[in-house]
Amino acid sequence: QITLKESGPTLVQPTQTLTLTCTFSGFSLTTTDVSVTWIRQLPGKALEWLALTYSNDDKRYSPSLKTRLTITKDTSEDQVVLTITNMDPVDTATYYCSHHIRGSGSSFWGQGHLVTVSS
Amino acid sequence: DIQLTQSPSFLSAFVGDRVTITCRASQGISSFLAWYQQKPGEAPKLLIHTASTLQSGVPSRFSGSGSGTEFTLTISSLQPEDFATYYCQQVDSYPITFGQGTRLEIK
Numbered sequence: 001q002i003t004l005k006e007s008g009p010t011l012v013q014p015t016q017t018l019t020l021t022c023t024f025s026g027f028s029l030t031t032t033d034v035s036v037t038w039i040r041q042l043p044g045k046a047l048e049w050l051a052l053t054y055s056n057d058d059k060r061y062s063p064s065l066k067t068r069l070t071i072t073k074d075t076s077e078d079q080v081v082l083t084i085t086n087m088d089p090v091d092t093a094t095y096y097c098s099h100h101i102r103g104s105g106s107s108f109w110g111q112g113h114l115v116t117v118s119s
Numbered sequence: 120d121i122q123l124t125q126s127p128s129f130l131s132a133f134v135g136d137r138v139t140i141t142c143r144a145s146q147g148i149s150s151f152l153a154w155y156q157q158k159p160g161e162a163p164k165l166l167i168h169t170a171s172t173l174q175s176g177v178p179s180r181f182s183g184s185g186s187g188t189e190f191t192l193t194i195s196s197l198q199p200e201d202f203a204t205y206y207c208q209q210v211d212s213y214p215i216t217f218g219q220g221t222r223l224e225i226k
Contacts, residue, residue, distance in 0.1 A: 037215075047155075047163065047206055049215040060213045063120065096162055104169060105153030105210055109162035 002026035004036070004097050006113035013119050018084045022097030022110060029075050030055045033102040036080040038071065040093040041112075048093075052100055053080060089117045121145050121209050125218035131226045136197045140221045142190045142207035151211035154183055154192045157220075158203045166205075167192065199225070 008020040022036055029036065037052040051061045051071040061069050070083045080097065094114045098106035122145040132138050142152065150170040155163035165174045167183035170190055180195040194201055202225050207218040 046220045047157075047208075047217040049208075049217065052215075060215075062214050098162075100210075103151055103210055105155075105165050105208060106163070107165045107168075107174060109164075112162050 002099055002108040004099060004108060004110040006095060006097050006110045008095075008113060008115070010114060011116050011118065012087050014088055014117060016087050018087050018091070018115060020082045020084075020095055020097075020113065020115075022080045022082070024078050024080070024097070024099065026108075027099060028055075029053075029073055029078070029080070032056075035100045035102065036073065037098045037100040037106055038080075038082045039096045039098060039106070041096070042090075042093045050095075051082060054102070087117045091115070092117045120214055121148060121212060121216055123207050123209055123216055123218035125205075125207060125221050128219065128221060130221060130223045132197055132223065133226045134197050134199055138194050138197060138223065140192045140205055140207075140223075142185075142192070142218050144188045144190075144209055147187045148209045148211035150186045151209060152183075152185070152190050153208045153210060154181075155206045155208065156201075156203045157206065163206065197223075 004024040035052040035054045038050040053059045053071045053073050068085045073080045094112040096112045097110045099108040100106045124143045126141045152170045154167040157163040171183045182193050205221045
């Protein structure tokens with residue numbers, strides 16, 4: 001059974017760096033074409049893809065946020081970490097991690113983690 | 120970036136109706152398209168991948184078709200639990216992108 005869960009702060013101040021952790025089970029990030037993907041959803045808005053990392057350390061980022069994003073994986077701990085620098089109130093959103101298969105989409109999702117950016 | 124445009128953005132229908140949602144890509148993406156259903160307060164749920172393959176456990180009233188730049192999601196007979204927001208997603212190239220969503224409401 002595949003599960004994922006996001007964790008991290010729920011409140012960050014403007015200009016701070018956000019660190020989110022996705023802890024997963026039921027699959028291995030050493031499997032070809034399997035990735036963990038981060039997606040966010042601003043309140044009342046559409047889904048926005050942020051980044052992903054594959055088993056071969058292939059990493060991809062949203063161009064609009066690339067300078068602020070870093071994705072890393074710890075296969076021994078079954079975790080993937082996303083950091084976003086210089087947080088702004090417009091980054092207030094629910095952040096999801098998902099199990100993603102190349103060319104197919106995200107078949108399993110975490111419950112989502114609401115992050116509010118405010119002073 | 121590949122832009123995905125869904126139509127309509129809002130749809131009102133009766134239980135039992137057949138509905139179709141369209142997703143148009145700004146350039147060809149072969150069959151690398153997925154459809155998701157999202158209910159308020161919940162994570163999205165994968166319904167269809169590779170344009171027309173039904174995800175395991177998804178009712179057969181959902182179907183997908185298309186290739187290249189035009190895709191459709193059809194619900195053959197709406198059930199009360201189908202009222203939600205639907206998103207298409209292209210996984211052909213990076214960055215992965217989503218449509219703006221179609222909100223399906225009960226009439």
